[in-house]
Structure formats: C-alpha cells, structure tokens
Amino acid sequence: MVTASDNINTNMDNNNGMSYDELIIQLKSMRAQIDHHRQLTKELHLLDTQYWYISAQDRNGSLPEIGLTNAHTGDITEG
Numbered sequence: 001m002v003t004a005s006d007n008i009n010t011n012m013d014n015n016n017g018m019s020y021d022e023l024i025i026q027l028k029s030m031r032a033q034i035d036h037h038r039q040l041t042k043e044l045h046l047l048d049t050q051y052w053y054i055s056a057q058d059r060n061g062s063l064p065e066i067g068l069t070n071a072h073t074g075d076i077t078e079g
Helices: 004-014 020-060
Strands: none
C-alpha cells in the first residue's frame, strides 16, 4: 500500500530536490536555530536594558562609590 508520504517522497525525488524526510530534518534544524536565536535576543535585550538603567543611575549620581584596593600598596581609594 502506497501512502501519501511515499507519494511526496517520490515526487520530490523526481525533481532532484530533497526528499520529504530530508526536508523535515532541515526544518527541525532551522526551528532549533530560530529558538536559539530567540533566546540570544532575549538575553541581549535584558543586558541592554540593564546597561541603560545603570548608565541612567550613573548620570543621576545615584550609584554608590566603590572603593578599589591598590594592588601595590593595599590602600583603599574611593571612586
């Protein structure tokens, strides 16, 4: 018994293109790439938002001064 999937595979094979199964594999791979890109884009937007929030706080003078230790002397300096 010939199924619809077999007919599609035969038709695609006759056109020297991908078979139906190859096409499905490619589409699944593309979907994984799109999902990965979507996650990267979300992370990019989050980092961008955090950067602009911190920059705005810095411009307003709302950020506390952070004391840094001098590696040579061990003294703590402000800012």
